[in-house]
Amino acid sequence: MAAPSAAGLGRRLRAWLPRIMPVRWSRYNPSYLEPEAKKESYQKPLEELTEEEREHMELKAVRPIKAAPPSLSSSVFSDPMISKFTNMMMKSGNKVLARSLMSQTLEAIKRKQLEKYHKAPENEKETIECNPYVIFHQALKNCQPIIGLSNITKGGKTYQVPIPLTDNRKRFLAMKWLIAECRENKHRRTLMPEKLSQELLLAFNNEGPVIKKKHVLHKMAEANRAYAHFRWW
C-alpha cells in the first residue's frame, strides 16, 4: 500500500501512519502547504500585510510546499474558478476537450456581448459588460444558494432541514447546476459552448432556469423553517 510521503520534518515524522488507512488520503505529508502562484502576492512590500498574512508568510518560510498542479500557472489566463469548472465539465479524463469547450464558451460570450455593444445606442454602451471572465464570475456568484437543505432523521421520519452552506459547497452547487442544466435541457443539436454561453448570460442578468432553481431551494428552506432547530452542529 502506498504510504504518505516522507520529505520534510525529519525521521520521526516519516513513521506517521494512521492505524486505519483512511479512504481520502494524499501522498503529501500533512505539514505541506498549498502553493501560491500569483506573482503580485510576492511583490507586496511588508508594511501592507495584515497580522494574519504575516504569520502565514512566516509559516510558509518554514514548512515545505506542495508541487503546483498542472492546471495552476502564473500567467494571466489561468483562473482557479475556470479550472475548477473545466474539471467538472471533463468526462473520463478528456481535459483537452473540456478546455476547448470552455474557451469556445468564453469566445461565444464575447461575440454575443460585442454584437449587443455595437447595436446599442451611445448612452447604453458603458453598461454592457464585454469581459467574459467578469461575466462568468458574476453569473456564478448569482447562482450560489445561501442556505441548503439536509436530510435529518428524527423519530423515524426524515425531515428536510435548512442548514448554512460553506463557500466551497456554494461554489460547487452553482457549477454543478449550470453544467447539469446545459447537459439535459437542450435540443439534441445544440452544442455545449452555445448552450453554456446562453445560460451564463442569463445568470449574469439574474434570469434563467439556474436562478429559478436557486430560488426554489430558498423557498423550500423558508417553508421548512420550523425544523431549523433539528440541526445540532
Add this chain to the structure above:
Amino acid sequence: TLRLICTTTPVQRKNVGASGPEKYTEAFIKKQIEEFNLGKRHLANMMGEDPETFTQEDIDRAIAYLFPSGLFDKQARPVMKHPTEIFPEQRKIQWGEDGRPFNFLFYTGKQSYYSLMHETYEKLLSVQKHQDQLIAQDLPLQKEKRNLAGSRWLTKIELEEMLLEKVSDDDYSRFIKLLQKLVALPCADIEENYIQKFSKEVPVQLQKVVIEPLQHDERGVAFSTGEGKRKTARATAVVYDNGTGKITVNGVDILHYFPVLQDREQLLFPFQFLGRIGKHDMVCTVSGGGRSAQAGAIRLASAKALRSFVTEKEVEFMRQAGLLTVDPRVKERKKPGQEGPRRKFTWKKR
C-alpha cells in the same frame, strides 16, 4: 505400574506470551555495558587501532569488514552498538515490596500520561491566577507573541519515548490542545521553561539546497542544467543565457512536441513567474511518462536550472509557488478483490 513418559500437564506448562515483553534487570544492563566496552577494546586490538580512541563509526566499519552480509534489510545485518541503543528503555517496577504502587495514578493504567496532563493543567491554572493578579493591580498584560512558525510540538512517537508508555492518538491530540491553550494565554511567559520541554526547533528554510554556479560553454554563453521527474517521466534541461526564448525538446520545437496549450503553459510557467520569457534559450531531453507528465518533468528541470541565474529571494519565491517540489503523486496500485485502485467489482445480490 504406570510409567509417566514426558507429558507436560497444563499446570507445568509456562504461558510465555502472557508475561509480556522481556524485562531487563539493572544488573543485566550493567553487565551488557561492561561486555560492550571490553568487546570494543578487543575489536580495536584486532583491527590494529588504538583502543582509547575507537569511535562508534570505527566499530561499524570493523563489523562490516569482519562480518560481511548480503542481506537487504540493514536492520538484519550484524550490529554492535551500546546497550542503551539496543535494549529499549523500560520502566522500573512501579510498586514496592508490599505491593503498593508508588504513583497515585497507577490504577488508571496510563499513569505518566495522566500525571503529565495534571501537571500541565496546574501550570495553566497558575498562569490564570497570575493574570488575575495583574488585572487586579491594573497592570498591563504582557503581549509578547511567541513565534509559532519556528517551532513544532513533539510528535506522538517522541512523546511515547518521553513517557515510556503507549499514548493513543486521541490522548496525544488532547495533550497538544491543552499545550496550545496554555500558550495562547497572554502571561504564558512564566511557564516558558516547562513549555520548551515539549517544543522543538524547526530550521527556517528547510533543505538549504546547494545552488550550483553558472557554467560557460565555448562561445562564452552562461548556461546551467537541471533534472526533473514527474510520475514516470525523466527530463534534463539546459538553460542558456542571452537567448531569444526558443525552447527545443528532444530536437523538436515545443509547438510540434506539445500540441496542447496546457503543456506549453506549464513549460513557460517558471520563466513567466520570474519575468524572463524572452531572455533564455532552452534545450531539453525527456523520456517516459505521458504528455502531461513530460511537461511537468521539464517544468521542474527548468525551474531547478533557473535557480543558478536568480537571487536567493527569488528562489524562495519559486519554492513557495510550488515550482521546486517533486510531485510525489503516482498511479495507485490495483488491490486484490477489486477491479482497480478504488473501483470494486459489480455487487451481485446472489
